Amino acid sequence: MTNTTDKHINPDKIIPTMHPVFAQRTSYRAASPHQHLWEILDHVFDPELPGLTIWDLGVLQDIQVTQSQDDFGQLKPRQLKLELITVVITLTYSGCPAVDAMTQDIIQALNNAGFEQVKVKVSLAPAWNTDMISPAGKQQLLALNIAPPNEDDHPDCPVCGSSNTEVISQFGSTSCKSMHRCQHCAEVFDYFKSL
Ligand SMILES: [Zn+2]
Secondary structure, eight states: OOOOTOOOHHHHHSSSSHHHHHHHHHHHHOOOOOOHHHHHHOBOOTTTTTTBBBHHHEEEEEEEEOBBBTTTOOOSSHHHHEEEEEEEESSTTTOOOOHHHHHHHHHHHHHHTTOOOEEEEOSSSSSOOOOGSSSHHHHHHHHTTTTOOOOSOOOOOTTTOOOOEEEEEEEOSSEEEEEEEEEEOOEEEEEEEOO
């Protein structure tokens, strides 16, 4: 039996089963012929959310590879180095300042792996929403003491799991978060607003 003072969070309550929107992203990725590139980008993180990859956050949408051509329009023989990689990302919130840092990190990660021609394209369709965040991403938000988005926009405390929380401010450390206080353990925490 659990008593009310247990620091126990029921993961099924806070981390719902895989959302269909994320499931769709997962099958799209699984069908891509460029698995090695997706895996390289699993090491690129949101600069403002430590440990949360751009994949888990739902920012990374697509990876396209085209062959570079020489001046005569012929495909060059040494394929690997001459692939032009286009990474398609979307933005979490308009005017998100993290996009420049993420773009540089994406290019750097692929350059480091030997891919020299890399382009990052920002696409606003499909528009990002919090359903795109992976279950692992929601776990990571929790680990950062940030309540992950939920449907009724009433977050449970990321520290003790209590649903007895109150909103303090509609805007937390950034506009995508609101600030809350747990009335059970007194923790003040950010909530990643659902969108
Ligand atoms: Zn609490």
